[in-house]
Amino acid sequence: SQTIHQWPATLVQPVGSPLSLECTVEGTSNPNLYWYRQAAGRGLQLLFYSVGIGQISSEVPQNLSASRPQDRQFILSSKKLLLSDSGFYLCAWSNGRSSYNEQFFGPGTRLTVL
Amino acid sequence: SQQGEEDPQALSIQEGENATMNCSYKTSINNLQWYRQNSGRGLVHLILIRSNEREKHSGRLRVTLDTSKKSSSLLITASRAADTASYFCATDAGTASKLTFGTGTRLQVTL
Numbered sequence: 001s002q003t004i005h006q007w008p009a010t011l012v013q014p015v016g017s018p019l020s021l022e023c024t025v026e027g028t029s030n031p032n033l034y035w036y037r038q039a040a041g042r043g044l045q046l047l048f049y050s051v052g053i054g055q056i057s058s059e060v061p062q063n064l065s066a067s068r069p070q071d072r073q074f075i076l077s078s079k080k081l082l083l084s085d086s087g088f089y090l091c092a093w094s095n096g097r098s099s100y101n102e103q104f105f106g107p108g109t110r111l112t113v114l
Numbered sequence: 115s116q117q118g119e120e121d122p123q124a125l126s127i128q129e130g131e132n133a134t135m136n137c138s139y140k141t142s143i144n145n146l147q148w149y150r151q152n153s154g155r156g157l158v159h160l161i162l163i164r165s166n167e168r169e170k171h172s173g174r175l176r177v178t179l180d181t182s183k184k185s186s187s188l189l190i191t192a193s194r195a196a197d198t199a200s201y202f203c204a205t206d207a208g209t210a211s212k213l214t215f216g217t218g219t220r221l222q223v224t225l
Contacts, residue, residue, distance in 0.1 A: 032211045043202060044157075044215040051211055059212075090156055094211065100145055100164075101206045103213060105156035 002027035006091050006106035013113055019064075019078040021109050023091030026072065031093040033074040034103065035066055038088040050074060051096060086113045119216055120203060126222040133190040135219040137203030138183075144208035146179055148188050151200045151218070160188075160201075193223045 003026045013019060025031050032051050036044040046059045048066035056066050063082050067075045074091060091106040121136045137146070145164045149157040163170045163179045163186065170177045176189040190197055200220045204213040 036215075041220075043217040046212060046214075049212060088154075092157075096211070100162055101211055101213060102147065102159050102162055103157075103204075104159065105149075107156050108154070110154070 002093075002104065004091060004093055004104060004106040006089075006109055008109060009107065010110045011112070013081050013111065015083055015113055016080045019076070019081050019085070019111070021076040021089055021091075021111075023074040023076075023106055024072055025093045028072070028093070028095065030071060030096050032096045032101075033068060034092040034094075035074065035076050036090040036092065038090060038108075040087075044090065048076070081113045083113050086111055120201070120219040122219060123217070124220045124222070126224065127193055129193060129195055129223055129225050131193055133193050133197070133221055133223070135188045135201055135221070137186045137188070137216050139186075139203075139205045139214075139216075140184065141205075141207055143181070143205045145206045146177075146186050147204045147206065147213065148175075148177060148186075149202045149204060149215075151202065153199070157202065190221075193221075195223050195225055197221060198223045 005024050034049045035047040038044050050056050050068045053068055064078050089109045092103040094101050094103045119138050127133050143165055145162050147162045148160045150160050151157045161172045161177050163177050174191045179186045200218045202218045203216045
């Protein structure tokens with residue numbers, strides 16, 4: 001069976017510090033991978049998605065970047081965090097060979113920038 | 115951008131009652147999906163309905179889709195306290211493997 005991991009679960013960082021959130025998927029190959037951000041009480045905003053190693057599509061211009069160094073690894077980064085980067089970050093995967101794009105989510109990382 | 119808009123934003127019912135949530139969207143879709151999110155957790159896929167389907171059932175869930183009105187509804191029958199969560203619709207327009215999520219309905223089921 002497939003599983004998706006995200007870490008850390010919670011993170012408190014000062015403004016201007018760097019960020020690295022990691023997401024890994026097990027039990028599948030060549031998944032589509034996604035990073036979302038969710039503000040408190042709101043819907044999901046798609047930040048980045050990837051259909052293959054080294055292929056990253058950015059949805060929203062911002063202070064963040066993403067990388068996919070391995071097939072089942074997706075990393076969200078920032079060189080200098082802003083207060084507005086606070087939120088709940090969710091990683092998800094879908095079967096790249098399926099035409100239905102059902103997505104499976106990780107447990108999320110709650111980031112607070114102070 | 116968020117294509118789906120859920121209605122109502124919040125819903126409070128008693129255990130045993132039915133809960134109905136609605137979703138409207140703007141562009142043509144391949145399918146529409148409903149997800150559930152418990153507080154502080156990731157989303158869980160509930161059900162998918164294709165654009166050529168009008169109704170689908172899964173356990174206590176019933177989903178309808180009206181592509182002419184660009185709307186969908188999720189009905190949870192005989193609700194339980196454990197159904198308390200936020201529910202999101204998501205549309206798949208068939209482009210670039212992306213889903214567009216709505217704003218969500220917060221459902222509270224009380225004993």
